[in-house]
Amino acid sequence: MKGKNKPTSVDIAHLAGVSQPTVSRALRDSPLVSLETRQRVQRIARELNYKVDVNARNLRSQRTNTLALLLFEDKSEGERFINPFFLAMLGSITRATANRGYDLLVSFQQLSDDWNAEYEDANKADGIIFLGYGDYTTYIERISKLDRQGAHFVTWGPVIENQPGLFVGCDNEQGGYLAAKHLLEKGHKNIAFLGDKSKDYPEFRDRYTGYTRAHTEVGEEAKEALRFNAFFSEESGYQATLELLETGVEFSAISCASDLIAVGAIKALRQNGLRVPNDIAIVGFDDIPTAEHLAPALTTIRQDTFAAGQALVDSVLMLINDEDVSSSLLTTNLIVRDSCGQPQT
Amino acid sequence: MKGKNKPTSVDIAHLAGVSQPTVSRALRDSPLVSLETRQRVQRIARELNYKVDVNARNLRSQRTNTLALLLFEDKSEGERFINPFFLAMLGSITRATANRGYDLLVSFQQLSDDWNAEYEDANKADGIIFLGYGDYTTYIERISKLDRQGAHFVTWGPVIENQPGLFVGCDNEQGGYLAAKHLLEKGHKNIAFLGDKSKDYPEFRDRYTGYTRAHTEVGEEAKEALRFNAFFSEESGYQATLELLETGVEFSAISCASDLIAVGAIKALRQNGLRVPNDIAIVGFDDIPTAEHLAPALTTIRQDTFAAGQALVDSVLMLINDEDVSSSLLTTNLIVRDSCGQPQT
DNA sequence: TTGGTGTGATATATCGTTTTTCTTATAATG
DNA sequence: CATTATAAGAAAAACGATATATCACACCAA
Secondary structure (H helix, E strand, C coil): CCCCCCCCHHHHHHHHCCCHHHHHHHHCCCCCCCHHHHHHHHHHHHHHCCCCCHHHHHHHHCCCCEEEEEEEECCCCCCCCCCHHHHHHHHHHHHHHHHCCCEEEEEEEECCCCHHHHCCCCCCCCEEEEEECCCHHHHHHHHHHHHHCCCCEEEECCCCCCCCCEEEEECHHHHHHHHHHHHHHCCCCCEEEEECCCCCCHHHHHHHHHHHHHHHHCCCCCCHHHEEECCCCHHHHHHHHHHHHHHCCCCCEEEECCHHHHHHHHHHHHHCCCCCCCCCEEECCECCHHHHHCCCCCEEEECCHHHHHHHHHHHHHHHHCCCCCCCEEECCEEECCCCCCCCCC | CCCCCCCCHHHHHHHHCCCHHHHHHHHCCCCCCCHHHHHHHHHHHHHHCCCCCHHHHHHHHCCCCEEEEEEEECCCCCCCCCCHHHHHHHHHHHHHHHHCCCEEEEEEEECCCCHHHHCCCCCCCCEEEEEECCCHHHHHHHHHHHHHCCCCEEEECCCCCCCCCEEEEECHHHHHHHHHHHHHHCCCCCEEEEECCCCCCHHHHHHHHHHHHHHHHCCCCCCHHHEEECCCCHHHHHHHHHHHHHHCCCCCEEEECCHHHHHHHHHHHHHCCCCCCCCCEEECCECCHHHHHCCCCCEEEECCHHHHHHHHHHHHHHHHCCCCCCCEEECCEEECCCCCCCCCC
């Protein structure tokens, strides 16, 4: 039997000898209430340990002071662990949201779910941040719908021209360029690319575009035969590398479209008696926390998750406040560690 | 100018030719409404893309269908990244909450903040999960207050006897025991312990207790001179190891109270020309994602974050539903990898 | 005929705020 | 002095649902 009689604004009103709306105003420091009354009300509220009921407040004011973060994945439900890059993003978004005085509602959704209406329509949140990967073709459709409905949302991902909705993403093309350029400068001529060959994952496609730009810049050819399918898991990187080895094409370096792919690649190479970086040089993408501790420490393209989280949060907030915002592209950085070894002439 | 006229239950009622409360019932499949009417109402609701307003619902029903996760840290606000172990927990709790059909509100709080009333008192959540580390003495005080208020909450951490509140934690003593035993079996006599010497971090204290039990079990002495202060960061592990080396005590192995400490220790050892595991064997604690990719791959004590997340969520839910629950202790596992090398006789 | 029972819905009260409108006392103005 | 402003607050009306009480009606038993 727990005596949970939470005090309400009416209780405070009685004690302070004022009307209930006055309490509401006083607590929000409204100038419509005299300083004296304000202080008296606030003191009493503090003594009673009073907290405004957010549901009542939100209902009346039609604002929730909450953002929703929707993580979606293409993969099977069975996966127990979240992609480390997204996990890092989750952490940074959590922090950024807190810093702006908002609450954050975190949720997982399969891409197929009906998240369209789930959050903003139900008044759970004022705005939504989408984080994930998957098939963008269906995604764009859904986004268009959301956009027509006037929802406030930002997507982490490639900034696509002429698409509805707001995007915040890294400059994948630049990242892909930096990675390939680094390898080319080290004298590698045949650089395999492990990423997506189809056009469903624009991030990977852009990274490959950067890869080709780096090649043409130095008068090399980006050979299609060196391009292999790999997605977001260590396992797929492993498989892709085995495939690469089987085809027998000549190569001395690999540019991986994600660090997880790189982890799998290193494993596959090692199992086939190839040493990194001595025999094969490797560059990753993301700079997940594990990257620097790999053996060898992974040279990779860093996506600044800290800045990304802030940019995402700031963007939705501006959207919510009807300020002008446009999609933004964050710059990436090459982090040189040991997986590409010394320059070879 | 966005036409955001969200339909309400009244709108549905008009269209369906019934009263508004009937709509409410029909949508919740109440048997008080005839099947026919129910289906008609539901169809119309679907067509209008209607979603119940959670604030109104929560206000009336005094339930939020939401859990709050409070991450707190002792450390400076400046830290940009979250401890990887807690990040993993965050991921698993997110998943577990979603599986139970609840929403999850995630927040950071410094331990000094007034989170007491922030969530449940404000009706933001039905229950709270606390996750973090810090000085337990002040923590217990606060918890007692919460408990008296009849709040529903669970803390991740050491199960402490005679304390108010519900705890879910790993069996730290057992973990510490497993780690030390593994090293002792490999023939090590002088095993340094890097953790907390004071009693402020019960997890670490328990791990050390297990360490001593393993020693006494084989008739060895747990020497106080081999115990060093280290907390939750890589940096502190690094410093502790330098200190260990400076004192000049003889040792051939280190049991680290966390993987992050182990990372720092390996770094320090390597800088001083000592090889792991050839010269010094190392065991960690946690099994963070990075652990298996370290060089050498880290032998460590795994805390099953997946099970932990589920246990935490299930516990709060039972508390909320007034079912009987008691604190639970999850078992830990020794994960043997390469950092302890081959048995030395 | 009267009264009881069950069914399917309606009417009304309620949750705890914020917002809008109204009141009253006092001060300022011409 | 009559009038208008201003201040400070009260009263009432939302917000959009759920919960409780009530009603109309059909059916059946006594």
